[in-house]
Amino acid sequence: MKKFLFLNFLIFFQLFSNLHAESVAGKVSKGIKQYNSGKYELALKHFIDAQVEAPEDPLIQYDIANTYFHMKNYEEAIKGYLNAAVKGDINIEQRAYYNAGNGFYRQGKLQEAVEYYKKALDLKPQDQ
Numbered sequence: 001m002k003k004f005l006f007l008n009f010l011i012f013f014q015l016f017s018n019l020h021a022e023s024v025a026g027k028v029s030k031g032i033k034q035y036n037s038g039k040y041e042l043a044l045k046h047f048i049d050a051q052v053e054a055p056e057d058p059l060i061q062y063d064i065a066n067t068y069f070h071m072k073n074y075e076e077a078i079k080g081y082l083n084a085a086v087k088g089d090i091n092i093e094q095r096a097y098y099n100a101g102n103g104f105y106r107q108g109k110l111q112e113a114v115e116y117y118k119k120a121l122d123l124k125p126q127d128q
């Protein structure tokens with residue numbers, strides 16, 4: 001009986017984990033669809049909903065930052081890029097620093113832009 005209950009628990013846990021992952025992936029997928037259609041407000045909503053369920057996912061944070069950038073909210077975009085950059089994925093970190101540089105450039109903050117472009121190049125010098 002204990003084995004049966006334990007196996008049921010494992011199956012339930014696995015199913016719940018899969019549903020959770022699908023729910024995050026589904027929200028991100030909807031966000032990407034809206035983003036690609038130029039519906040940035042709707043995209044942002046889906047990305048933020050996904051972030052609530054997966055707050056440590058750097059790619060979701062990066063998607064949120066990109067969405068703010070296209071909405072010309074460069075301050076929020078920069079914050080999002082810098083949050084995504086510290087989450088441990090070097091590819092996202094490099095792109096996030098580069099795009100933070102773009103955000104600073106759009107704000108006319110050229111010193112900060114150059115600083116973040118350099119950080120991006122330090123991570124991937126071959127991207128010159």
